[in-house]
Amino acid sequence: SSSSVQKKIGIVGSGLIGRAWAMLFAAAGYTVQMYDILESQLVTAQQELDKELHSLEEKGALRGQLKASEQLALMGFTQQLEELVRDALHIQECVPEQLQLKKSLYSQLDGLLGGDTVVASSTSTFMPSLYSEGLQRRQQMLVAHPLNPPYFIPLVEIVPAPWTTTEAVERTRLLMLSLGQRPVTLKREIEGFATNRIQYAILNEVWRLVESGILSVADVDLVLSQGLGLRYALLGSLETAHLNAPGGVADYFKRFGAEISAVSATYGPTPDTQAEGAALAEIARQCEELVPLAELDQRRATRDAFLIHLARLKKQFE
Ligand code: NAI
Incomplete structure (x- = not known):
């Protein structure tokens, strides 16, 4: 052939x-x-x-x-x-x-x-x-x-x-x-693979922050889009930790490990995101205020245009 x-x-x-x-x-x-x-x-x-x-x-x-x-x-x-x-x-x-x-x-x-x-x-x-x-x-x-x-x-x-x-x-x-x-x-199969396991951990916590009234939908998304996400476009969370302590990642967890455990103990149960309750209604209301359903396509196009630039920028850094 x-x-x-x-x-x-x-x-x-x-x-x-x-x-x-x-x-x-x-x-x-x-x-x-x-x-x-x-x-x-x-x-x-x-x-x-x-x-x-x-x-x-x-x-x-x-x-x-x-x-x-x-x-x-x-x-x-x-x-x-x-x-x-x-x-x-x-x-x-x-x-x-x-x-x-x-x-x-x-x-x-x-x-x-x-x-x-x-x-x-x-x-x-x-x-x-x-x-x-x-x-x-x-x-x-x-x-x-x-x-x-x-x-x-x-x-x-x-x-x-x-x-x-x-x-x-x-x-x-x-x-x-x-x-x-x-x-x-992945060495072996697991529910959610890696991406969704990590993505769901984030979704669960932003849900809890909105549900408990601590942050609005707009602000909880800013934590990622104007904060963590900027780092994550270049580095993963472990390299981020590695760079954030004078002695690297081992030093980072020695300094912050107790704090990480203490905060993690306060997360509470996994939210029931499937239930059509008050929490979801409120999240949907605020999301639609940010981006009306009729404008989703336009926003998707903006996302794709942005990703074109970001892909170019990432290539320059590699
Ligand atoms: P889609 O609905 O846009 O396309 C599915 C296509 O499969 C349609 O053209 C349909 O006519 C065709 N189809 C249905 N039954 C068929 C059959 N028996 N034989 C051949 N073709 C058949 O779906 P989409 O979004 O492209 O998703 C496809 C897969 O990709 C899914 O498994 C989804 O989980 C996965 N995926 C989707 C992502 C997304 O963001 N949409 C992201 C990553 C993965």
Whole structure:
């Protein structure tokens, strides 16, 4: 087979995340084929990709060495799962976040996969064992979880099931690096992976601060957007600690460890964020005051424009 066939990537599901992956792979020169159950979605995807790539090109924010038209020429579309799987080096699954749907798709894929194709799920919540258990090709299946928008946020969480081979993990890691993404590999699967475990810890505490009336929604978000987040755009919380004491991280925890434990003991129970109670009503009211629902799209566009600049700035620092 020719080298372009060997570099074929299959993408299952042509929604928001499927399209983002298509752009990342094409920017790195891979041949990309997208599959969807809905023909209308594939048509929309093709139009959106065309629009998006040309608009990025105009802004000078297109990734890779190829022009937008050349990247588009690398993309194909199909409604045949069998055709998608054929000769694919890697399949990136991006169907909606419903376990039954994923399970039935993976059992379909299981019957079609050759021995050499790795299948990675974009899932943000399902541990890979939940949908791959019992399948014949389960050792070739894992999670590669991106953050939205993946084009501007390089992190990918690679999460193996207990039966995923180290070879499949390593191949996926190298593939992500070849896109210019920055993978982290979890040693074993865990609920929430790493990103959401940390994100939820923050959500729980900002919820408690708002619920107890200590800070408004606007102010609790300022703590991140005008405070901690500025550091975190460069450093993680451990390197932050390492830099914040004369003798580094060991010194930091010697000085502040007792304080950290004392404050942590006051956090209280995990809030029930699902209950449609007074706390949620108040948080929603204040959030909608900050950004009215009708302006969410505009605010998302601002976020993406900001992330373009931030991605450039981060590159300069690396
Ligand atoms: P989406 O709803 O935008 O796109 C899903 C696509 O899958 C649609 O085009 C739909 O027609 C197609 N589809 C449905 N059933 C299918 C099937 N059986 N076979 C093939 N295609 C099928 O969803 P989105 O947001 O792109 O999410 C996809 C995955 O990415 C989910 O697992 C989600 O958890 C994950 N993810 C989403 C993020 C986000 O911010 N939206 C961030 C990170 C991960």
